[in-house]
Amino acid sequence: MPYIFLDETGQFTKYKDEKYFIVGSFTVGDPRRTHKRFRSWCKSRFPRKLRNLQEIKFSNNAIDNKLRLKTLRFIAKLDVRIRYVYLLKENIPEEYYKKGKLKSGHLYTSIIGELLEEYLPTADISFNASCDQRHLKGIKRSEFKEILKVRMHPQLSKKSIIEIKMIDSKKDGNIQIVDWISGALARYLEKRELGEECHKILQNNILENGARELFKDHWINKNLNHK
16 A cells, blocks of 8 residues: 555644644655655755755745745645545534543544545555654553554454554655645635635645545534434
């Protein structure tokens, strides 16, 4: 099976002007190729003051919109196949709160699980997924990986090897690519500047049924059940 790379954009509780939390992903057959090509693009196309940075994010204010869209077009030509999930932060279910505080580590783990399950079932004996390093409040990284492995296992062959990694984005061009994808999708969902242009560039790379909103009807159904 191709390698899967994931990254999120947005925060669960900060920045009131952000309504959504988005996790983007893509698959690719040769991750070394995409890593090298993206790093080469950054060093040759970005302003000199940025070229030696280990990581250049989609949101970097030193990048003008023309270059931002040009870089997205370059990414779209890398044969990346995109899936993503997103949620309105106001729709987060009560089960992810304890004494009024959000259990963000458990929520993040659940969201990643939802996205990875979009790639299943599969007959491939190798399942490789890598996401950006992130502090998981209330959960250890070893627990994060084990929870996801247990969740994936029933939909994979008994002989399957499941590998879940957390990677430093500064060292991996593929995680940087998915940062750009997630950032662009956030612009689209939040209806911000360049949003429509970003989505048009990426739409042919988004797999059929490759976008899903999580917890969409949770509070509507809960209120109906109460009635």
